[in-house]
Amino acid sequence: MLRIITQQADVKSELQRICDRTQDEQVLHKEATVREVLQAVKRQGDKAVLHYTAEFDHQILKPEELKVTGSELDAAYQQVSKDLLQAIRLACQKIEAFHRQRVPKSWVQFGDDQVVLGKRYTPVDRAGLYIPGGRACYPSTVLMNAIPAKVAGVPRVVMVTPARGGKMVNPAVLVAAQEAGVQEIYRVGGAQAIAALAYGTETIPKVNVITGPGNIYVTLAKKLVYGTVGIDSLAGPSEVLVIADETANPAYVAADLLAQAEHDPMAAAILLTTDAGLAKKVQMAVERQLVDHPRRIDTEKAIAHYGLIVVVESLEAAAELANEFAPEHLELEVADPWALMNQIRHAGAIFLGSSTPEAVGDYLAGPNHTLPTSGAARYASALGVETFLKHSSIIQYSQTALEKVASAIDILATTEGLPSHADSVKLRVED
Incomplete structure (x- = not known):
């Protein structure tokens, strides 16, 4: 049952416990396994990828079966309903429209003495998308990762996702990938897929940026290859925090809490409310909605371990607790x-009002649903077009401009003990 506590209890420590839920005592052991996988793939390429895919995912593949074929991609369209295809295309339109507004523009500024300064944005050459396939299929995750890459102008977008029974990839995932502009798809998952993208194999190309969520092994692999490639973030289990007053509908709030809890046994679902009566009603509504829930076992585990209702003294107090949880x-x-x-300073995405459930943002409102978790919203932001871009500074000085700053550069370079830095300017102004 979803617990109810009051603000007089040690709420902050309880929220911190939930925030820290990903700090598994066995992470070091798992990291050792991931390091082994990364090194093997780096040395052996496809051979290691196939070995670990057989060991961890129980899929026996040949090298030529790693890449999803054109006939499989065509067949996927015959395996999804027209309604689903229309929904995918609507989501594509809305997500692309939003992200096109967020493309940073290169700029150049012409100053005094013919000094030119600017910034130039260019896309990475290759992006790799990881799409999980363990507990469910996620065509929405395909769209949220692929469309910003497409909008950024990445010329080559490849995707990895684990196959399931019969070496098949979910057709909804394949259709979403094609609609979003993914050019290559490989049926491999886990740490070995991240390694293949980071280092390249005979079949799977090395990329510059890897994005997309996954389990703890995928997350650790992304952490360990960062520096060799860029990554979007280290995503943890999903979480929602709802702030509600007496005007909230308890059935709506309960459904929104369960919408997160059904993701994963480690998902967090928290309600902060000023109304003790609402707290009790939400608790009861959660129990009613769990009856005959298709994912009841995992959902109940999440609610039992990481679900919480806190009755607070005021909305200001709720906002402060939300900022601490981020x-x-x-x-x-x-x-x-x-x-x-x-009053909110830290949150991945903010949903305003009773007609805006978080599911709207998950699927097609437009803003990205790949968001910082486990308190990372204090310093991090959603995946976006910027994830697939890098910027270069543009600097041009005229002779006159260089002469005006030569003395200051000389002093700074000398102070730092770098005489050739100073000479590189002196030679130009003394000639």
Whole structure:
């Protein structure tokens, strides 16, 4: 059952426990396994990828079976309903429209003495997308990762995702990938897939940036290859924090909490409310909605371990607790959500009002659903077009401009004990 506590209890330590839920005592052991996988793939390429795919995913593949074929991609369209295809295409349109507004523009500024300064944005050459396939299929995750890469102008976008029974990849995932502009798809998952993208194999190309969520092994692999390639983030289990007042509908709030809890046994679902009566109603609504829930076991585990209702003294107190937790998803189901939002400093995505469930953002509102978790919203942001871009500074000085700053450069370079730095300027102004 979803627990109810009051703010007089040690709420902060309880929220910290939930925030720290990914700090598994066996992480070091798992990291050792991941290091072994990475090194093997780096040395042996496809051979190691196939070995670990057989060992961990129980899929026996040949090298030529790693890449999803054109006939499989064509067949996927015949295996999804027209309604699903329309929904995927609608989501594509909305996600692309949002991300096109976020493309940074290169700029150049012409200053005094013919000094030119600027910034130039260019896409990476190759992006690798990891799409999980363990507990469910995630065509929405395909769209959220592939579309920003496409909008950024990445010329080569490849995707890896684990196959399941019969070496098959979910057709909805394949259709979403094609609609979003993915050019190559490989049926491999786990740490070995991250290694293949980071180092390249005979079949799978080396990429510059890897994005997409996964289990602890995938996350550790991304952490360990960072520096060889760029990554989006180290994603943890999903989480939602709802702030609600007496105007909130308890059935809506309960459904939103369960929408996160059903993801994973480690998902977190938290309600902060000023209304003790609402707290009890939500607790009861959660129990009712769990009856005959298709994912009841995992959902109940998440609720039991990482679900919580806190009755707070005020909305200001709720906002402060939310800022300390820095949730991935924050719902403001209150009479005046815009006023309360002004008090929020840390959240991956903020959903305003009772008609804006987090599921809207998961699928097709437009903003990305790949968000910082486990408190990372204090310093990190959603995946976006910028993830697939890098920027170069542009600098041009005229002779006159260089002469004006030569003395200052000489002093700074001399102070740092770098005489050739100073000479590189002196030679130009003394000639």
